[in-house]
Amino acid sequence: MSKVIGIDLGTTNCCVSVLEGGTVQIIPNKEGGRTTPSVVGFTDKDERLVGQIAKRQAVTNSANTLYAVKRLIGRKFNAPEVEKMRQTVPFEIVEAPNGDAHIKVLDRVYSPPEISGIVLQRLKLAAEEFLGDKIREAIITVPAYFDDMQRQATRDAGKIAGLEVERIINEPTAAALAYGFGKNTNEKIAVYDLGGGTFDISILEIKDSVFEVLSTSGNTFLGGEDFDQRIIDWLIELFKADCGIDLKSDRLALQRLKEAAERAKCELSSVAETNISLPFIAADATGPKHINASLTRDKFEELVQDLVDASVEPCQKALWDAKLKPNDIDKVILVGGQTRSPIIARTVKEVFGKDPSSEINPDEVVSMGAAIQGGVLTGDVKDIVLVDVLPLSLGLETRGGLFVKLIPRNSSLPKTETKTFTTVVDNQQTVEIHILQGEREISRENRSLAKFELVGIPPAPRGTPQIDVTFAIDTNGIVNVSAQDKMTGLEQAMQITPSSGLSPGEIDRLIIEAETSIERDREERDLINQRNQLENLLRNARKAMTEVGKTFPLEFQQEINGILGEAHEVLKSADSNEISRAIATVESTASRITEAMLTAV
Amino acid sequence: MDLTKENDDKQITFELADEDESAEDSVSVDEFIRELEAKEKDLHITSETTFIELESEFDEGEVPDFIKEELDKTVIERAGKVDTKGNTADREAIRKFEAEVKSLRSKVSGLEEERVELQKNSQRRTRDFEAYKARTERERLETFEKLLCNLATEMLPVLDNLERALQFAADKNDTEKGEISQFFQGIVLVNQQVNEVLAGMGIVPIATVGEVFDPHFHEAVAVDTDGDLPPNTVTAELLKGFRIGGRVIRHSMVKVSKAAEPPKPVETEEAEPSETEPPAEATTADQDEAVDTAGQETYETSEPESTEAKADNAEATDAADVPPDDSETEETGFEIERNGETEMIEGGKV
Numbered sequence: 001m002s003k004v005i006g007i008d009l010g011t012t013n014c015c016v017s018v019l020e021g022g023t024v025q026i027i028p029n030k031e032g033g034r035t036t037p038s039v040v041g042f043t044d045k046d047e048r049l050v051g052q053i054a055k056r057q058a059v060t061n062s063a064n065t066l067y068a069v070k071r072l073i074g075r076k077f078n079a080p081e082v083e084k085m086r087q088t089v090p091f092e093i094v095e096a097p098n099g100d101a102h103i104k105v106l107d108r109v110y111s112p113p114e115i116s117g118i119v120l121q122r123l124k125l126a127a128e129e130f131l132g133d134k135i136r137e138a139i140i141t142v143p144a145y146f147d148d149m150q151r152q153a154t155r156d157a158g159k160i161a162g163l164e165v166e167r168i169i170n171e172p173t174a175a176a177l178a179y180g181f182g183k184n185t186n187e188k189i190a191v192y193d194l195g196g197g198t199f200d201i202s203i204l205e206i207k208d209s210v211f212e213v214l215s216t217s218g219n220t221f222l223g224g225e226d227f228d229q230r231i232i233d234w235l236i237e238l239f240k241a242d243c244g245i246d247l248k249s250d251r252l253a254l255q256r257l258k259e260a261a262e263r264a265k266c267e268l269s270s271v272a273e274t275n276i277s278l279p280f281i282a283a284d285a286t287g288p289k290h291i292n293a294s295l296t297r298d299k300f301e302e303l304v305q306d307l308v309d310a311s312v313e314p315c316q317k318a319l320w321d322a323k324l325k326p327n328d329i330d331k332v333i334l335v336g337g338q339t340r341s342p343i344i345a346r347t348v349k350e351v352f353g354k355d356p357s358s359e360i361n362p363d364e365v366v367s368m369g370a371a372i373q374g375g376v377l378t379g380d381v382k383d384i385v386l387v388d389v390l391p392l393s394l395g396l397e398t399r400g401g402l403f404v405k406l407i408p409r410n411s412s413l414p415k416t417e418t419k420t421f422t423t424v425v426d427n428q429q430t431v432e433i434h435i436l437q438g439e440r441e442i443s444r445e446n447r448s449l450a451k452f453e454l455v456g457i458p459p460a461p462r463g464t465p466q467i468d469v470t471f472a473i474d475t476n477g478i479v480n481v482s483a484q485d486k487m488t489g490l491e492q493a494m495q496i497t498p499s500s501g502l503s504p505g506e507i508d509r510l511i512i513e514a515e516t517s518i519e520r521d522r523e524e525r526d527l528i529n530q531r532n533q534l535e536n537l538l539r540n541a542r543k544a545m546t547e548v549g550k551t552f553p554l555e556f557q558q559e560i561n562g563i564l565g566e567a568h569e570v571l572k573s574a575d576s577n578e579i580s581r582a583i584a585t586v587e588s589t590a591s592r593i594t595e596a597m598l599t600a601v
Numbered sequence: 602m603d604l605t606k607e608n609d610d611k612q613i614t615f616e617l618a619d620e621d622e623s624a625e626d627s628v629s630v631d632e633f634i635r636e637l638e639a640k641e642k643d644l645h646i647t648s649e650t651t652f653i654e655l656e657s658e659f660d661e662g663e664v665p666d667f668i669k670e671e672l673d674k675t676v677i678e679r680a681g682k683v684d685t686k687g688n689t690a691d692r693e694a695i696r697k698f699e700a701e702v703k704s705l706r707s708k709v710s711g712l713e714e715e716r717v718e719l720q721k722n723s724q725r726r727t728r729d730f731e732a733y734k735a736r737t738e739r740e741r742l743e744t745f746e747k748l749l750c751n752l753a754t755e756m757l758p759v760l761d762n763l764e765r766a767l768q769f770a771a772d773k774n775d776t777e778k779g780e781i782s783q784f785f786q787g788i789v790l791v792n793q794q795v796n797e798v799l800a801g802m803g804i805v806p807i808a809t810v811g812e813v814f815d816p817h818f819h820e821a822v823a824v825d826t827d828g829d830l831p832p833n834t835v836t837a838e839l840l841k842g843f844r845i846g847g848r849v850i851r852h853s854m855v856k857v858s859k860a861a862e863p864p865k866p867v868e869t870e871e872a873e874p875s876e877t878e879p880p881a882e883a884t885t886a887d888q889d890e891a892v893d894t895a896g897q898e899t900y901e902t903s904e905p906e907s908t909e910a911k912a913d914n915a916e917a918t919d920a921a922d923v924p925p926d927d928s929e930t931e932e933t934g935f936e937i938e939r940n941g942e943t944e945m946i947e948g949g950k951v
Contacts, residue, residue, distance in 0.1 A: 020729060020733070021726075021729060021733075032747075041816075049816060053816045053817060054816070056816040056819065056820040056821060056852060057814070057816035057821055058821070059821040059822060059823060059824060059857075060814060060821040060824050060833065060857040060859060130736065131732050131736075132731075132732040132735050132736060133728070133732055251822045251823050251839065252822070252839040252840060252854065255822055255839075255840075255854060279762045279765065279766070280762060280765035280766065280769065283769065287769075288765070288766075288769045378725075379722075528817075528847060529847070531847075532846055532847040535846075536846070
């Protein structure tokens with residue numbers, strides 16, 4: 001088995017890592033970053049830009065630059081989360097024929113798994129370049145509250161990117177794995193994850209290698225970027241009071257403020273006071289204006305106190321849902337870059353009564369856990385066994401729209417469960433089996449998976465017929481549901497395969513499409529390399545000419561300069577053949593220069 | 602197990618039944634015994650039938666303990682009766698050897714497995730190491746360039762500020778410059794010198810104004826809708842970018858031209874929000890909006906969640922509950938309930 005990479009596919013950022021020689025390596029992207037923004041840009045030249053580069057063109061191409069697609073994956077168009085997103089994003093979210101939320105870009109409709117697939121594909125390429133080997137398998141993490149549809153959609157995204165997704169694991173589980181939990185210890189862990197744009201709190205129980213998610217809560221619109229914004233707002237206010245100039249409309253100034261704010265925030269994680277110095281930030285009739293402010297940690301904490309407080313309530317709710325007291329929690333793990341701020345650690349300590357762990361880089365810990373899980377699969381990690389569990393309970397609807405769970409969440413897979421049901425009115429001949437997934441007691445609050453009917457029950461007083469309903473779920477998440485009337489032996493059954501809304505045929509088509517786009521990229525990259533080569537050759541040749549060229553005969557000088565000038569024009573060409581011809585010409589010219597130099601000496 | 606209350610709720614078609622399985626169990630046990638008896642009859646097994654088991658066919662491993670004890674007893678008894686101690690000793694020895702062979706065999710197969718495992722491991726390690734070596738070599742080559750980049754990245758803001766200072770002074774007229782004019786000239790030269798040093802190291806500024814916008818080198822922070830330049834062209838440089846070879850040290854921060862949107866009446870969009878033809882209009886509106894946003898708050902354009910966050914904290918907490926997408930099934934759920942109702946009535950009547 002070749003290497004299995006671990007991917008943290010985040011709402012704002014992604015991180016890839018791999019287990020190598022017993023330690024986890026973070027795989028940097030082409031630009032050298034250890035995390036990659038989950039942003040995809042489509043240009044009118046049919047290019048697909050991913051990561052920082054997509055972000056850099058977002059302003060000029062906002063309708064075709066997609067971000068936070070994770071919020072859409074496996075969701076219906078009319079879901080409240082999707083509705084909320086539609087109001088804020090500049091790209092167009094449309095309803096697919098099956099009711100799913102899709103995205104329309106440049107007259108083409110994309111499903112969220114396709115977009116995530118494009119991101120994953122780049123991550124895969126970066127990993128292949130880093131490891132010098134083909135990558136086929138991956139572990140991808142998802143939030144603990146993702147249902148089977150969302151998990152399947154994530155799986156399909158991997159497939160489109162040419163990855164066999166060996167496992168989908170929960171983000172908090174991955175974080176706990178990275179911290180070495182799950183080795184024959186039984187513990188309860190709280191994972192506090194404050195990322196760029198979302199906040200999640202999960203309570204896990206680890207029992208005999210099974211990572212059970214006891215509860216989750218959070219705030220999908222709270223993240224580190226809000227913290228930066230507070231510093232920016234503070235600086236703007238300060239400057240306005242000082243000089244009477246509003247920097248809000250000055251884009252360059254805002255950019256500088258943003259960078260300075262982020263830097264100050266990071267510095268305040270380790271020192272008590274930092275200096276923000278932005279000379280020549282603006283100017284008016286009286287002369288240039290500078291920002292030279294000092295921000296103390298106390299002031300910063302005052303600025304963000306309400307943001308931090310907003311994370312406390314979900315924590316308490318999660319504890320309540322898990323029916324635990326703070327003392328019951330054995331360990332608290334911090335995930336997400338924003339948790340580096342001491343105020344977070346302090347608040348978490350107040351809530352859970354113990355110091356949280358943050359030794360592992362909180363931006364990378366989830367991806368590292370996924371890589372460790374990859375190691376478990378390849379056999380590199382021996383002392384951990386991970387058992388697949390059902391993420392959310394499966395059951396069906398009964399009298400009054402109540403939800404009866406047949407297979408509770410966290411059950412290890414595969415699993416089969418049977419319960420006997422009966423009719424509620426006299427002479428009832430039909431029962432509807434409506435299969436749902438979720439934790440709520442009311443059916444309509446859970447995700448509807450499928451329904452079918454069992455007909456032909458012989459007339460009998462209510463409560464008399466006995467109908468056995470059996471749920472059997474395998475390790476791939478495929479659920480077989482059957483209903484049998486005990487008296488007549490009449491049986492109805494159906495299979496529910498988790499689906500992201502994409503058919504196998506569609507997925508195959510998208511895989512091919514993704515591969516061709518990579519081919520195009522490769523060509524483009526080759527072109528850039530060629531250009532660089534030509535540019536270097538030209539520079540060296542020109543340097544030689546300015547240094548020693550004056551000693552050459554005038555005609556020769558003119559000829560050489562002419563050739564170099566022509567070659568310089570080719571730099572702008574997009575024709576690979578033309579550039580390689582120019583490279584050959586300049587190379588031969590360079591050797592003629594060398595010859596001339598030697599004869600001159 | 603009946604979850605439903607005994608109120609006469611006529612809306613329900615289906616409920617959890619009492620799990621009364623004992624009756625069924627007893628039936629099946631009886632049946633089982635009857636089946637066994639039938640089988641015995643078929644095989645002509647009576648209480649007088651004797652069973653002969655060949656020792657060679659006998660697998661000790663599968664004999665239940667209580668039978669083993671019984672057997673051992675008979676062996677001892679027989680040994681006592683027949684008095685063939687030598688024979689017993691031989692048998693003991695054979696048994697011992699057999700056991701030994703068995704344990705050795707299992708040991709060998711265990712070792713073989715281990716060997717295969719080790720071989721696989723070492724192959725993988727070798728491959729990993731080769732890849733690692735190649736990577737280290739590549740990284741070693743890149744290190745110098747990277748170091749240079751890092752140094753430049755740290756130094757560039759200082760140079761920016763120097764240039765900003767010069768720009769400010771350059772805007773002054775000669776009388777204002779007065780006696781520092783010479784000093785100013787000197788500083789201009791210093792700045793020039795710095796740029797030359799950078800160029801000597803291969804660090805060159807990125808071309809901007811008039812070039813086609815290229816996100817590999819440029820970072821767009823604003824769009825220009827008025828201007829004569831073709832769309833997607835850099836119209837202004839807000840911050841100078843630098844590169845070393847193909848590697849960008851810092852991207853140029855630029856303004857980019859954009860074709861003025863064809864003047865489409867926005868009212869039409871409002872009056873006609875139907876799904877029949879949303880693309881063109883919606884896109885236009887979105888872009889307009891984007892331009893506006895960009896005009897004020899650069900960062901929100903790229904990450905609009907942050908803007909939302911403050912206003913929505915309170916609701917969002919609720920929205921983030923598990924499962925977060927509860928109400929998306931709301932409509933279907935409602936329908937289902939309806940279905941149940943109609944069916945129930947039908948079922949009840951028939």
